[in-house]
Amino acid sequence: MKKLSEIGHSIAKFFDKHIVIPITRLVLKITNSFDKSSHKLESMLSKQSTLLFLSLFIAVALFIVVDQKILNLTTNSAKVFKNQKAEVEYDEERFVITGIPESFDITLIGSKTDLYIAEQSANHNVKLDLSNIKEPGTYKIDVEYEIGHSSIDYSVNPSQVTVVVYQKEYRNKSLSYNVINKDHLDATLEVSNVDLNIDQVVISGADFQLDKVATVEALIDVDKLTSLKEGTQTLRDIILKAYDKDGNTVDVEIYKEEDITAEVTITSSSREVQLNFVPVNKVPFGNAISSYAFSQNTVTVYGSTEVLDQLEQSGIDIQVDVSKLTSDYEAEVEIPKPSGVKQLSTNKVKVTIQVTESSEPVSLVLKVDALNTPKGWEAGAASEDDTQVLVDLQGAYNIIHSIKEEEIQAYVDLSELDLSNYSKDKPYYDVPIKIRALTANARLVNPVPKKETVRIFIQKS
Numbered sequence: 001m002k003k004l005s006e007i008g009h010s011i012a013k014f015f016d017k018h019i020v021i022p023i024t025r026l027v028l029k030i031t032n033s034f035d036k037s038s039h040k041l042e043s044m045l046s047k048q049s050t051l052l053f054l055s056l057f058i059a060v061a062l063f064i065v066v067d068q069k070i071l072n073l074t075t076n077s078a079k080v081f082k083n084q085k086a087e088v089e090y091d092e093e094r095f096v097i098t099g100i101p102e103s104f105d106i107t108l109i110g111s112k113t114d115l116y117i118a119e120q121s122a123n124h125n126v127k128l129d130l131s132n133i134k135e136p137g138t139y140k141i142d143v144e145y146e147i148g149h150s151s152i153d154y155s156v157n158p159s160q161v162t163v164v165v166y167q168k169e170y171r172n173k174s175l176s177y178n179v180i181n182k183d184h185l186d187a188t189l190e191v192s193n194v195d196l197n198i199d200q201v202v203i204s205g206a207d208f209q210l211d212k213v214a215t216v217e218a219l220i221d222v223d224k225l226t227s228l229k230e231g232t233q234t235l236r237d238i239i240l241k242a243y244d245k246d247g248n249t250v251d252v253e254i255y256k257e258e259d260i261t262a263e264v265t266i267t268s269s270s271r272e273v274q275l276n277f278v279p280v281n282k283v284p285f286g287n288a289i290s291s292y293a294f295s296q297n298t299v300t301v302y303g304s305t306e307v308l309d310q311l312e313q314s315g316i317d318i319q320v321d322v323s324k325l326t327s328d329y330e331a332e333v334e335i336p337k338p339s340g341v342k343q344l345s346t347n348k349v350k351v352t353i354q355v356t357e358s359s360e361p362v363s364l365v366l367k368v369d370a371l372n373t374p375k376g377w378e379a380g381a382a383s384e385d386d387t388q389v390l391v392d393l394q395g396a397y398n399i400i401h402s403i404k405e406e407e408i409q410a411y412v413d414l415s416e417l418d419l420s421n422y423s424k425d426k427p428y429y430d431v432p433i434k435i436r437a438l439t440a441n442a443r444l445v446n447p448v449p450k451k452e453t454v455r456i457f458i459q460k461s
Contacts, residue, residue: 079115081106081124086143090130090165096206099163100128106145110152118152126156128163136165166206173216175201175240177262181222187343188268188302189230194220195263198256203242205252213252214245220262232265271308272298274315275335275349278443281323288358289322289444290396292351299335300345307340320351329353359397361448364405366391368433368454372415379414382428382455389433389454394446407442410435412454419458427457 083103090097104126108115127144141163143156175198179191201216219239227233238260242250277292301311318333330352335344367388373379381387389410393400412431430453437443 077112079108084124086126086128088128096166096168097163105157107155108152114151136167138164168204169207170202170204171210173203175199175216177218177220179220184222189266190269192267193265197261202255203252209252212244212250213242216242230266235262235264270300270302271312273301273311276315276317278317278319279322280319283322283325286358287355288396290356291354295350301341302343303341325355327355356396361392361394362400364391366410369411371411372413377458378461379456379458382457386454390450392448399444407439427459428455430455
């Protein structure tokens with residue numbers, strides 16, 4: 001009620017200020033221009049009832065002029081609605097449509113009042129009517145838009161679109177799966193198995209779209225699992241996606257005979273992995289490492305089965321700079337986390353190194369292996385002398401006298417050969433000899449080959 005009273009007061013104030021007072025002033029001017037004989041007219045016009053009826057008449061006249069737009073007292077405004085979606089009508093069972101813009105812009109022009117009403121009442125959806133199309137082909141379609149207000153002008157951008165209509169095709173496709181959000185699992189856990197209840201789906205679309213599809217995957221979302229602990233559980237509401245050979249999604253429809261479910265198994269995959277001591281650089285002249293020891297020789301590694309299988313064979317290398325060792329040494333060192341490993345049971349280990357005087361070298365004759373021969377080529381030693389190399393082993397007495405030939409490999413890497421200038425007349429190449437340790441003790445030895453290269457011949461196979 002208070003609000004209505006305030007509105008009534010405002011209206012009365014408006015009429016008084018803009019109608020009654022101006023009319024009164026006008027009457028006074030008129031009466032002042034007449035002589036004394038006009039007192040009767042002045043007396044009549046000065047009456048409150050006369051002024052009230054005259055004001056009411058003028059107010060009604062102004063209302064009619066404004067309402068019927070005889071005078072345009074307001075300036076038209078514009079309102080733009082961006083990114084509006086289109087409603088497309090077509091035979092979805094037979095056709096696939098391309099060329100429809102993702103969104104449209106609608107511009108409305110009219111008075112602010114009309115625009116406000118239109119903004120509140122309209123959904124601003126444009127329509128594309130393709131229901132009359134019966135054959136594949138290219139068509140120009142006018143964009144339809146209904147505002148529902150005759151007093152408002154509008155425009156749609158674009159106002160016309162060119163669409164291509166394709167015949168819808170259907171194909172069977174094998175269904176695989178992909179586990180997403182795996183990093184949300186605890187580092188000690190992994191999804192070790194997924195068993196889908198179906199292994200095939202039907203995809204539909206235009207021929208050129210279906211040709212792009214390389215795989216159809218069920219996305220196994222870790223975030224949708226009810227439990228992130230070891231065990232097996234059933235996952236429902238699985239999203240299916242089609243991908244091309246580059247991993248990009250392909251816009252096709254995917255059909256399935258029944259709702260897809262997946263039996264998801266979570267396990268803790270771990271393995272005990274050997275730690276390898278790898279000296280970096282050379283021990284100062286006259287010194288040698290006689291032994292080393294870790295506070296623990298293995299570490300528990302958590303990760304995928306594939307990664308763990310590889311690490312079980314190779315172990316984890318811990319590199320230690322020995323270039324300044326002149327006496328026994330003890331320190332805590334970081335255990336590097338190999339690629340693909342989620343977690344280690346410990347990140348550090350203590351290493352103890354015993355240093356002694358270097359002994360007189362021991363010589364070994366090693367066979368030279370040829371590795372990484374280029375595909376389509378055959379390689380061999382140019383002479384008997386090139387099949388082996390004499391190597392001096394430098395290090396602690398107890399180490400170099402216990403090393404056997406099979407603990408150290410001498411080899412040449414033929415993948416580094418430049419065969420662009422190959423000639424049958426000159427099929428020989430001098431290749432650098434490389435030495436590598438194959439055991440823990442061999443890593444403590446400094447092998448020095450008596451020659452730097454061997455000569456090999458190579459020919460096309």
